[in-house]
Amino acid sequence: MKTFTYIFLTALISLTFSCNKDDDPEDVLTKDGRFPISELAGTWEATKAQFSVNTVSVDVVEDGGTASMSVQSNGRFTMTLDPVNRAAYTVSGEMFWEEWQNTFYFAITWDDYPDDWDTYGETFDGTTLTLNGGADTGEYDFDNDGDMEACSVHFIFVRS
Numbered sequence: 001m002k003t004f005t006y007i008f009l010t011a012l013i014s015l016t017f018s019c020n021k022d023d024d025p026e027d028v029l030t031k032d033g034r035f036p037i038s039e040l041a042g043t044w045e046a047t048k049a050q051f052s053v054n055t056v057s058v059d060v061v062e063d064g065g066t067a068s069m070s071v072q073s074n075g076r077f078t079m080t081l082d083p084v085n086r087a088a089y090t091v092s093g094e095m096f097w098e099e100w101q102n103t104f105y106f107a108i109t110w111d112d113y114p115d116d117w118d119t120y121g122e123t124f125d126g127t128t129l130t131l132n133g134g135a136d137t138g139e140y141d142f143d144n145d146g147d148m149e150a151c152s153v154h155f156i157f158v159r160s
Contacts, residue, residue, distance in 0.1 A: 028098070028099040028100070029096050029097070029098055029099075029107070029117075030096060030097050030099055030104075031074070031075055031096055031097065032097065033096075033097030033099065033104030033105075033106070034097070034104050034124075035124055037073075037074075037075040037095050037096060037097070038073040038074070038075075039124070039126070040071045040075070040077075040095065040124070040129065041071050041072060041073040042070075042071060042159055042160075043068065043069070043070050043071075043159070043160045044068065044069040044070075044071065044129060044157035044158065044159055044160060045066070045067075045068050045157065045158055045160045046060070046061050046066070046067035046068065046069070046155055046156065046157050047061060047156045047157070047158055048061055048062070048154060048155060048156040049061050049065075049067035049081060049153075049155055050062075050153065050154040050155070051138055051139075051140035051142070051151045051152075051153055052151055052152050052153075052154070053140075053142065053149060053150070053151040053152070056142055058083075058140060058142060060081055060082075060083045060084075063083065063084050064084045065081070065082050065083040065084045066080075066081075066082045067079065067080070067081045067082070067155070068080050068160075069157060071095070074094075075094050075095040075096050076092070076093075076094050077092060077093060077094070077095060078090055078091075078092045079091050079092065085144075086141075086144055091110065091111070091112070092110075092111045093108050093109050093110040093111050094108070094109050095107070095108055096108075096109070096117075098117070098119055105119040105120075106119060106120045106121070106122040106131070107119045107120070108120065118133060118136075118137040119137075120132060120133045120137060120153075121133075126159075127158060127159045128156065128157065128158050128159075129155075129156075129157045129158075129159075130154075130155065130156050130157075131153065131154070131155045131157075132152075132153075132154050133152050133153040133154070134152055135150070135151075135152055136150040136151070136152075137151075137152055137153055138150075138151050138152065138153035139151065
């Protein structure tokens, strides 16, 4: 009887792992969603570049700094942030759409984290691009100690 139980449990575990199937369809990454990513090609200036975590919020532009972004037609971009009283820095990545259950989500893969992407709420009217990210969709050095802290982001860019 012990042999039968052992064989039965082994078969059951093997069957469980071999038949384990995710009911959700795989994520589909595309450049064509609610609008083609290529429509973002060009140079953008931020009117808002806000980073927030808990009760702390910093808007680089409101504080007198600048933020700009250059986007290629393939979705690759470079963003330069120049806060007041600290060195400017550049981040880069790639923009695309994540299609999931017949809905498109604006997504960014940051070059510092190439195997992952974050999704953002977005609006785009041809001349203004707004991006809103949830928790941990951005990083900012709030206390200027050289360590970036995870945060949420809110950007408003106008085409320049």
